[in-house]
Amino acid sequence: MYFGDPARFPYGTKSADTITRFAVEDAGFLLSRGVKLVIVACHSASSAALPELERRLTVPVFGVVEPGARAAVKMTRSNRIAVIGTNATIASGAYEHAIRRLKPDVEIVAKPTPLFVPLAEEGWLDNEVAEAVARRYLAGLADEGVDTLLLGCTHFPLLACVIGRVLGPKVGLVDSSEETAASAAELLAGQGLLNPGGPVRHRFYLSDLAPNFQTVGERFLGEPMGDVMRASVGEAPERMQ
């Protein structure tokens, strides 16, 4: 069960207070639908809101920062990791903390690269604009001895091709999604909560049925999204009458 918040998207430009308020409302919606686990599949929300969600939710909750940090630490040989993300994610310092907890002697270069988000939304994944943006943000990283780049935003894997080309073959890219999925499976197995199998049904709830969302969603998913329903999350009381 997926909840997306296009009505208030993007989160990465907002303050930690506002992101936390939104994330609590979003998780509340999923809980009201009876989920057994919540994955905060947004780096800005994971960075800002995880402690508050852990305090409030009655089911296990985890974010993408910890799994991403784990994957990056596994990959680096030079002990220099670069992290890119939205303004909110980088300002939070969440990745530095998570990486240092795992390996205190790693050097970390953290850099906000906010324009990658609208580039991916626009579908300009590998043209001359994407390349100019990647060069402006990332030129010089390989010279600093960085051998691992953590893609600290859900949108960035769509731009992996152009990012990899600009950085050259010496820098590996880390996408936290697989590590996150593995952690979720492990946690559910450990608690005896895994589904017995059978057909999987995806349900997509969105706070706004914006015309572009399905296009972008299917670009991520790699398959049709099927039925998408509107969810009234974060609406002011006047509208609820």
Add this chain to the structure above:
Amino acid sequence: MYFGDPARFPYGTKSADTITRFAVEDAGFLLSRGVKLVIVACHSASSAALPELERRLTVPVFGVVEPGARAAVKMTRSNRIAVIGTNATIASGAYEHAIRRLKPDVEIVAKPTPLFVPLAEEGWLDNEVAEAVARRYLAGLADEGVDTLLLGCTHFPLLACVIGRVLGPKVGLVDSSEETAASAAELLAGQGLLNPGGPVRHRFYLSDLAPNFQTVGERFLGEPMGDVMRASVGEAPERMQ
């Protein structure tokens, strides 16, 4: 008195329903502070929400579409006007309607140019990325005989330099802000509501005190914003207890 909605910004990627809901809440906040006139100084909100606001508000309200259309019609000699804006503004067709109401025989080329918004937010107003984006969106417009480009989004005047260079000297740029201010002054004078003079005090209310907003705001305003206050607009009931 200015209300900005960075908590839910940007509006231009959202559906007309959601933009209208937000705009009604925003205007309600300003009315609760006793304003005598509301200017919808956002092209996406003007395009989507003006009829609903006119129905609901007890004070005069107007948007930036009508003044922009008027300025463009005044400028064109070739009778070919191009309009650029967010996805929401262009999808609404509001500019085509407004221009055709003033001059039915004008040819209009309408084109969404959504990446100009985050470019302006990032402060990349005239570098190689801004130029590549402008070329990709606008190349060919001058060849189509267009002599007037309507900048149909509050952010676009910040990029006027690079947009003008890409289009060449035969295309004039229209920014609706001056025409909008003149219309406001005229309306207030006509109703005897103009202030008698004296010192002006600006008050800025924001739905989120996001770190970047003041920087971008002062880039627009050309002077310090002074005191900025947080306004709880559009918050869900759980938060209001």
